[in-house]
Amino acid sequence: MAVLNEEQEMLRDMARDWASNESPVAAFRKVRAEKPAEGYSPDAFQTMAQMGWAGIVIPEEYGGSDFGWMSAGLVVEELGKTLTASPLVATTLAASAIVLGGSDEQKAKWLPKLASGEVVGTLAIDESARHDGKVAAKVDGGKLSGTKAFVHEAHGASLFVVAAADGLYLVEKGDGVSLSDRKLTDQRSHAEVTFDGAAADRLAGGGDDLLDKVLDRARILTAAEMLGMAQQVFDVTLDYLKQRVQFNQVLASFQALQHRMADLFGDLAMMRSAVEGGLDALDGGYGIPRAACIAKAEANRVLHTMSREGIQLHGGIGMTDEYDVGFYLKRARVLEASWGSSGFLKDRFARLAGY
Numbered sequence: 001m002a003v004l005n006e007e008q009e010m011l012r013d014m015a016r017d018w019a020s021n022e023s024p025v026a027a028f029r030k031v032r033a034e035k036p037a038e039g040y041s042p043d044a045f046q047t048m049a050q051m052g053w054a055g056i057v058i059p060e061e062y063g064g065s066d067f068g069w070m071s072a073g074l075v076v077e078e079l080g081k082t083l084t085a086s087p088l089v090a091t092t093l094a095a096s097a098i099v100l101g102g103s104d105e106q107k108a109k110w111l112p113k114l115a116s117g118e119v120v121g122t123l124a125i126d127e128s129a130r131h132d133g134k135v136a137a138k139v140d141g142g143k144l145s146g147t148k149a150f151v152h153e154a155h156g157a158s159l160f161v162v163a164a165a166d167g168l169y170l171v172e173k174g175d176g177v178s179l180s181d182r183k184l185t186d187q188r189s190h191a192e193v194t195f196d197g198a199a200a201d202r203l204a205g206g207g208d209d210l211l212d213k214v215l216d217r218a219r220i221l222t223a224a225e226m227l228g229m230a231q232q233v234f235d236v237t238l239d240y241l242k243q244r245v246q247f248n249q250v251l252a253s254f255q256a257l258q259h260r261m262a263d264l265f266g267d268l269a270m271m272r273s274a275v276e277g278g279l280d281a282l283d284g285g286y287g288i289p290r291a292a293c294i295a296k297a298e299a300n301r302v303l304h305t306m307s308r309e310g311i312q313l314h315g316g317i318g319m320t321d322e323y324d325v326g327f328y329l330k331r332a333r334v335l336e337a338s339w340g341s342s343g344f345l346k347d348r349f350a351r352l353a354g355y
Contacts, residue, residue, distance in 0.1 A: 001272060001276070002070060002276040002279070002280065004070075004074075007067075007071075008067075008070065008071055008074060011067070011071055011074060011075065012074040012075075012078065014051070015053070015074065015075040015078035015079065016078045016081075018047075018051070018078075019078045019079055019081060019082045019084060020082065022044070022047070023044060023079070023082050023084045024082050025082055025083055025324045025327065027041070027044070027082070027084065027085075028082070028083045028084065028085055028327070031085045032187050037155060037156075038087075038120075038155050038156030038189065039085065039153065039155045039156060039188055039189025040085040040086050040087060040153070040156060040188075040189065041085070041086075042156070044084070044086060045086050045087060045088070045117060045120070045156075046117050048086060048088055048117070049115075049116055049117025050117070052064075052065050052067075053072075053075050053088060054088060054091055054092070054095075054114060054115055054116070054117050055095075055114070055115030055116070056068070056071050056072040056075065056092065057069060057072055057092055057095060057096055057099065058095050058099065058111050058114065058115045059099065059111070062107055062108070062111035062112050062115060063111065063112040063115035063116060064095075064111065064115045068282075068283045069217070069220070069221070069279045069282035069283050070276070070279040070280060070282075070283055072092055072221065072224075072279075073220070073221065073224035073275070073276070073279040074224075075088070076088065076089055076092075076221055076224045076225045076228070077224050077225065077227050077228035077231075078228060079225070079228065080224070080225035080226065080227065080228025080229045080232070081228040081229065081231060081232040082232070083229070083324075083327055083328065083331060085188055085189075087120045087121075087122065087153040087156055087157065087189075089152075089221055089222065089225060090120070090121065090122035090123065090152050090153040090157065091114055091117075091119075091120050091121045091122070091153075092221060093121075093122075093123050093161075093214065093217060093218050093221065094114065094121025094122055094123060094157075094159060094160075094161045095110075095111060095114045095115070095121065096214060096217050097123070097161045097168060097203060097210070097214045098110055098111055098114075098161075098170070098203065099111070100203075100205070100206040100210060100213055100214065101168060101203035101204065101205040101206030101210045102170075102203055102205060103204065103205065106170065106201065106203065110159065110170070114159075119158050119159050120153065120156050120157045120158060120159070121157055121158075121159040121160070121161060122151060122152055122153045122154060122157040122159075122160060122161070123151070123152070123160075123161050123163075123214065123218060124148040124151045124154075124160045124161065124162040124163065124171075124193055124195075125148065125162075125163045125211075125215070126148060126149055126150050127146065127147060127148060127149055128149055129149065129150075130337070130341065130344075131337070131338070131339055131340050131341070131344060132344070135163045135164060135165055135211075136165065137162065137163065137164045137165065137195065138164060138165055138166075139164050139165075139166065139169060139200050139202070142199060142200060142201075143176070143197040143198065143199065143200065144162060144164060144169055144171055144176075144195045144197075144198050144199075144200035145195055145196055145197055145198075146162075146164065146194075146195055147192065147193070147194045147195070148162065148192065148193045148194075148195075149192055150182060150190055150192070150338075151190065151191050151192070151193045152188070152189065152190060152338070153188075153189045154179055154189060154190065154191035154193055155179065155189045155191060156189060157173065158172060158173045159171075159172055159173070160172075160173070160177070160193065161203075161214070162195065162200065163211055164200070167202055167203065167204070167210065167211070168202070168203045168210055168211055168214065169200035169201060169202050169203065170200065170201040170202075170203065171195060171198050171199065171200050171201075172199070174198075175198065175199075176195060176196050176197045176198030176199065177193065177194070177195055177196075177198050178193070178194045178196070179191040179192070179193055179194075180192040180193075180194070184334050185330040185333060185334060186327075186330045186331040186333075186334040186335075187330070188331070188334070190334075212289065213288070215292075215339055215340075216282075216288050216289055216291075216292035217282065217292075218338075218339045219278075219292040219293070219295060219296035219339045219340060219345075220275070220278035220279060220281075220282060220291070220292050220295050220296070222296065222299070222335055222338055222339055223274070223275045223278060223295040223296045223298075223299035224275055224279065225335065226271075226275075226299040226300075226302075226303045226332070226335050227271055227272060227275045227299065229303060229306075229307075229328050229331065229332060229335075230268055230271060230299075230302055230303045230306045230307075231268065232328065233306050233307055233310040233325060233328050234261075234264055234265070234268055234306060234310075236310070236324070236325055237261070237264075237309070237310045237313050237314065237325070238252075238261060240313070240314055241257060241261070241313060251313075257313065260309065260313070261313075264305070264306055264309055267301075267302045267305060267306065268302065268306070270298060270302065271298050271299055271301075271302040271303075274294050274295045274297075274298035274299070275295045275298070275299060277291055277294065277295065278291040278292055278294065278295030278296075279295075289348075289352050290349060290352055290353075293340075293345045293346070293348050293349040293352070294349070296339065296340060296345055297342050297345040297346060297349070299335075300336045300341065300342045300345070301342060303332045303335070303336065304332065304336060306332075307325075307328050307329040307332040307333075308329065310325045310328065310329070311325060311326065311329055
C-alpha cells in the first residue's frame with residue numbers, strides 16, 4: 001500500500017466516513033428511483049465541492065488545494081466502494097485538461113468554478129462504440145461539429161472538453177449542443193452528444209500529446225474508482241461466506257471457497273499496487289503513459305474477475321435487486337470499456353515500449 005502523509009490519511013478517513021454515512025448504496029438506489037435530470041444528487045455533489053474534493057488537482061491560485069493525484073484517488077476509491085453517483089471524476093478530469101493545456105485566461109475563467117462545484121465538466125472523446133483513439137470532429141471558424149457517442153455525466157455538465165481532429169476544445173452547453181440519452185447497465189448518466197456549429201475555445205497548451213495526457217489521467221482515476229469497487233465486493237462476499245450456512249456448515253469453512261477467496265485477495269493486492277503506482281506516477285511526473293496502461297488494464301482484469309466471483313459466491317441471490325453486489329458487476333462492465341479495453345491498453349503499452 002502507498003505510504004500516506006497525515007493530511008492524506010485525514011482526507012481518506014473523511015471520505016470514507018462521508019461515503020459510508022451520507023452516501024451508502026442506498027443513496028444510489030434513491031437516485032436510481034427518483035431519476036434526477038443530472039443523473040446524480042446535486043446537493044450531494046455540492047457537499048463534496050464544499051469539502052474541497054472538486055479542487056484537489058487544481059492549483060491554489062485558482063481556488064483548489066493542489067493536493068495531488070494520490071489524494072484525488074483516495075477520495076474516488078472511497079466513493080467507488082458505495083457506488084456514489086457523482087460527476088467528481090468527470091469534473092476532475094475536465095479540470096486537469098485545463099490545467100495542462102489552458103491559457104491563463106481559460107484557467108482564470110473555469111478552474112475556480114470547477115473547484116467550487118459551480119460548474120460541472122466532463123470529457124467528450126469517443127465517437128464509436130469502443131475507445132479507439134480515432135477522432136473525426138472538426139472545428140471551422142471557431143465552430144465545432146461532430147458527435148461523441150458516449151459521454152459520462154453529460155446531463156449535469158455545463159462544460160465539455162471535446163476532442164477534435166486538431167486538439168482539445170472547451171465547449172459550453174447551449175446553442176449547437178444536443179444530448180440523446182444512453183441507457184447503460186450501470187444506470188448512470190451517459191449520453192450521445194452532438195455538436196453542430198457550437199462555439200469552441202481551443203486548449204492550445206500542453207503539447208501535441210495533450211489528448212493522450214488527459215486520457216492517461218482518465219485511465220488512472222477511473223482505475224481508482226474500480227479499486228474501491230473491487231475492495232467492497234471482496235469484503236461483502238467474505239462477510240457473506242462467513243454467515244451463510246449450507247449443509248450445516250458455514251460456507252467459509254469449505255476449503256475450495258477459501259482457495260477462491262485467497263486468489264481474489266492476491267488479485268486485489270496486485271490491483272492496488274498498479275493503481276497506486278499510476279497515481280504516484282502522476283504526482284511524480286514520470287512514466288505516466290506506461291503506468292496508466294498498467295493501472296487500467298489490471299483494474300479491468302481484477303474487477304471483472306472480482307465482480308463475477310462475487311455473484312457466483314453469493315449464488316442466484318447475487319443478481320437480485322435486493323442484494324447490492326449485482327450493482328457492482330453492472331458498473332464494472334461500463335468502466336472496463338471506458339478509456340480503453342484491456343486489449344487496447346496492452347497494445348498501447350507494447351507500442352510505448354517500441355514493439
